[in-house]
Amino acid sequence: MKSGGTDSSPSLKDGRMRESESAPSRESNSSPVCLSSSSNSDSASYHEQISNINPHDVDMKTVNKHLVSLDDTLKLQGGDIARHIHQQLENVNGKSPQTQRPARARSSSFSTFLDSSRRESTASDINVPGGFRREFLINKSLQTNSRPPNLLTKNFLEFLSMYGHFAGENLDDEDSDNDEEAIDETSSLLSNEIRPIPSYKPKKQKKGTASVLKTFFLVFKALVGSGVLFLPKAFFNGGLLFSSVVLSLFGFLTFLCYIILVQCKNTFQKDSYGELGFKTYGRPLRLCILISIIISQIGFVSTYVLFTSENLTSFIENYLNIKGTITTAHIVVAQCVCLVPLVLIRNLTKLSLISLVSSGFIIIGLIIIYYFSGLQLLTDGLGPNITNFNSSSWPLLIGVSVTAFEGIGLMLPIESSMARPEKFPMVLGLSMLLITIFFVFTGVLCYSAYGDTVKSIIILSLPQDKVSVQMISLLYSLAVFLSAPLQLFPVTKIIESLIFNNLLWYSNPSSRTDSDGKLYHSSGKYNKSIKWSKNVLRSAIIVLICTVAYLNSNNLDKFISFNGCFACIPLVYIYPPLIHLKTLNQEPANKRKNAYIRIFDCALIVVGIVAVVYTTYDILFSI
Template identity: 40%
Template sequence: MYMGSGGTGGAPGSTGPYEDPEIVKRHLVQPSEAEAGPSEESSIQGTIKGKQPEQVGGAGLNEDEFSSLRLQGGDVTRGIYKWTEQAEAKNRLHRSQSFDHSRPEPENEVEDIHAIKVPGGFRRDHLRRNVKSPPGNVSEAEHGVPSPGGAANERLFTSSFLEFLSIYGHFAGEELEEDDEALGPNEYFGDDYEDDADNEREPMEDSALLPPNKRKRRRKTRGGSGQNSPMNAALLLLKSFVGTGVLFLPRAYLSGGMLFSNLVLLGVALLSYYCFVLLVSSRLKIDGSFGDMGGILYGKWMRSVILFSIVLSQIGFVAAYIVFTSENLQAFIKAVSDCKTSISIPYLILMQMVIFLPFSLLRDIGKLGFTALIADAFILIGLGYLFYYDVLTLATDGLADIIMFNKRDWTLFIGTAIFTFEGIGLIIPIQESMKHPEKFPRVLFLVMIIITVLFTTMGAFSYAAYGSKTETVVLLNLPQDNKLVNTVQLLYSVAILLSTPLQIFPAIRIVETELFTRSGKYNPYIKWQKNVFRFFVVMLCAGIAWGGADNLDKFVALVGNFACIPLVFIYPPLLHYKAVARSRLWKYSDIVLCIFGFFAMAYTTSMTVMNWANSQPKAPGYCERRGLGVDAW
């Protein structure tokens, strides 16, 4: 476009025509106008109404790529568009020009043949299909099939159960999954383990210039899925907290007294929530697992101490689960045989150990899905029937002989209450799994209210119904000659039996990761070393269960006092003190809470051990009260 001669816009001293590409560009169709809606497009390109984009544009061009050839008469005006582009390029610095181009939306699986037929089409199609996908769509990118809904789609409500399994693979924020332990279809064991000693020696003349790569364990990227809604996170928390502990609470109420137990349970819930929030706040400041945060802030020794406490608590939980299942199965066998047959607790523990040994060899926690799903259903059935029978007993027989405070055994209640609320190992992975982690404290607060009401109701109602006759496992207070009760006992026993492998998995993997630095995927020698170690852990849990079988209530209290108090009341304030606390008030409160936790652990643990040493013989069971002999084996 010529604007006359001698214009000021020309080059200095130039008498040629005045050329301004900016003025010309105003009269050209721009990319933003070409991408306008149908109504706007019709006003800009009034002569191409009724034509589809594929017909208008050049073949093979991406929908998001603008070209003047898409316009009607584009071949005629192509020279003007090229002139404006060249004029703009002259005014830029002579360097590599960066550009901002949004990534195209994922394609459908149906290939656009027009886009491939043009020169370079295959290459562009390959790049579009194999561009790095965002987290969560890796598998789709590898296969070239994107998810139809995209990452923005809401996660299905039922997928929270699968997420529940995956968070055990990130227990306490640790990366515990070991999928690379399983060989692929075209992979085989290697014999590189025979040359380990040679590979570690100093390189000599006979050493290979390119030595073979040692197959080390491949660490996965830490982090949760980042897609869970607050509702899904709440469901995961509920599943994490509700287990066997609620069935130990009625007996714990007998140890503490009705008034004392209600007050302490509320206090433990509030203090646990506060410590959980301290841990979450520290996690938002420091990207790492529970143990890693301790290592970053205090050194390797703190990481080792935290991991030791986690392993100790998990082993204690597994041992308590084994004893719980043994007592319930023993009562079930006595009831269905009309007190003619009984299996002693040690034999039942041994039978469970045999079941758990093959489960301990599983490397992929997802394979435990069917067991955990059945366990959740059976636990729900058992709790529902127990609550129904408690209300029925209170309505029929009235309030039993209860006390407000037990001066002798009150420390047992504290340990059992902390055991019941212990779920700190799953706090970090559930927070990581949320799309908005900053909302986690509110979700946790709501869940803590729900489970506190549940625990208080179950404990108080059962103790009020049975009083001084409350059994260690309250299911044994139900009428043993009732077939429905026997069914509930069996279902709950099977539920805990099936959830035990899920509890032992974190303990095995944490210790295994520290002991074995190499993967056993291609090395059968290392793989069987790990297998033997897993067998040892299962047998250790069975041995501890056998030692605590005679006093299950005191054993549970000991696990809560010695193993769980540090995890909840000592380590989180220590981490918060260095990572987050800046004001004196925060620092003083962290120090006070840490000191309180230490003295509470020392005092309650010592009192529990003394109570265990002076424990009374077990009360007669169902068959003994009927005066019937039992053939035990």
């Protein structure tokens, strides 16, 4: 440290104090900041001189022009070394950080600064299966200046995230364990203001990186499930030729409605189905969409419970040779008991292994079904009493066909996951073509093999004395049963958001408004009454589902058709064209073209309404 002499104290030239300097460079009697010392400045330490600033010799107005704020000092090179200068000046100015800052339970991090300078990577990204490996690959690519690897939807676990954004809704909890605004984790270390309890901020949506091939398989995963097992019976209800034509037609119409919905999303710049309804027709349509989603998903899970009950009953009677002791009611109650703890799971990643095993069982089951159906057809020829049109029960075909193609809740998040969303129509078109061929082939093959003896669930039509059939009956039942928690995830989240987002649960409901049409969620992390109320609600939903399943145990095909007609037809064939009508006012185009589009939308709406009314009435009262 340079010393200007013994007759005057060191000073800062022109009133400037630089954080990078370890001491003043020259003396100046006219400087606005003087470091007074009661002893010889040569013998006094720099820290002692700084600690004894005379308040009357400090021109704070001039000093503050050349100093950054206290919180910004750590952003400067070597800023921590000169930090006590800023603290001393604040004391001189009458500001005491010790009295103004709220006490904290633990040290905070400098996340505000770090978040602005580093790539988006948090501990929660690593603390998932495969997360550490992905983090290593990304860091390695950054070091070599190469393109980061495409990791989105690369494994089955990440496909589950689609259910976390079912119908485009963000179903994450506001106060989840990964809250980035937790005061004890990421708030500024030396912030002067007192921060409130963390409030909800929507997470920044990541840009999609899924390739065309990955998107193709995502669509396949979303649409091909247990619904294919009910198609052979549906072909019996409609007739071989009529069913083939109707199923192909529904495949084409479903494709158009999915494309229409995606176009509406891009036009209005809204990510969720409910937001689109709110944007175009307000809360009534939004509420109708959410109710239809709830009813359809509850119907699917009830179907799963029925499916599992019938298969397990057949397995117990034919393989274990126990008849009359175990009834459908016993199996339904057992499923209810097992589903309650599963539905209480709030983290989708914990369902990854269950869902992966379930998908594997489904694939094995389809292979065995094709094998025995093909063998039956080659050995015995066409099944008995095959007709091209069944005039007495064809409405049942409509509901099953709609159910088979229903996957509208996953279309918006899948489109958002693409690196090139403009290619989604092409990918969806190819996927729907292959899926339609697959569905028609399954229905034709199994109905041709077993004729009018085909069961509601095709597995029950296979030779029950075969060990492989019995095992696949058991495994498929487990697969469908284990899929239930995943199907119920969006239902529970939507119901919770509708019930717990009101005055009854929040003293300040203004922060929970739905003026934008979005759903908001509170996990109950900070409120035990909310958490336990949600647990009771989820358990009640399971009891309701199992009750509905038991009451329809003798009418499985009717129940599936009713759910498809009453809940799924509006979701797929009425709401999207209804929303699309509003886009014609947003996109100036050829009037003739708009007129044709308007006619097409109105035709879809009318056909959808007629189908809902007629088929629902026919299923309930005529068949």
